[in-house]
Amino acid sequence: MDGVDVVLRKYDGRPHRRVTTVHLGEDRHGTWLGTPMGTIVTYSYGGKPAAPTRHNAVRLVPHDRWWCAVFFAAPNHLDVYCDITVPARWDGPSEVTLIDLDLDLVRYRDGRVELDDADEFVTNTAAFGYPAEVVTQAQAAAAGLHADLTAGAEPFGTDYRAWLEKL
Template identity: 50%
Template sequence: MSHEIVNVVYRKYDGSLHWHHRSLLLGEDEHGVWTGCVAGTSGRKGAGPMVTWSDAFVMLFPRDAWWTATFNAAPNKTEIYCDVSTVPEWRDGEVTMVDLDLDVIRMRDGRIFLDDEDEFEEHRIRYAYPCDVIDNARAAAARLMKAVTAGATPFATAPHWLSHVT
């Protein structure tokens, strides 16, 4: 099965490059657009060194939500990693969003937590996040914590999309 290549680009609020990598466009469903990476895929944070991921993963980019989600294949210790971000935008083979620091994480052992609240507070001031960005980010984090904790779809089980990259 051949897939189109998509550039996944996260930026910070000041426009600086954050995490970015190439990914396979897998498809679309009621939750949004799915991309995937096989084990051994590389990416980088800003202009930093290349990082090679040892486990396959898929990413979900909802159409109108202030977050993205990464679902990691076992044995990765992190099962689900949700980035609170601006609504993902698609243009010319690229999906771009602004990382707003807050992360909702479910570890494979079942622990669920909200990460990087300190970074959110620091960047809220440094980048002068507008009130609507602050409100949307906090609301998205609260909804994600509730949904991931409840095991609501698409967070109930590993998505079938993982079978495309494992």
């Protein structure tokens, strides 16, 4: 399994965070990448130090969607964390860049689904000058994800579990 660098940037191009993942495979949902427990995540903001992941997780980078999702293995209290992003840009098979739009959705193990960082999205919309189309796409992606996460629609139902097992 080859390594893939996942690079998250802010809308103005500044680095946000970076992690080297393991390419697990692809399916109808997109490309699945794994981060075994202990994988180092590098942060580029707020003086936050690099840190190891505490649980196994798999990341789905969908084809032409305005989000990416991380699915966590138990016992993490989070089940799924979705970053609203512009569609992924691949630089060959070993690097993918995602522009993080600061709006997130979280599904907890108890099934609750919450929109996170809506205030940061509003602040950064003004600070970075997100175009109206970006705002519209981000809000639509968040609404669609909220519905899919709540309903357990795939890939948020059971499909991701096979990828966690593969990791």
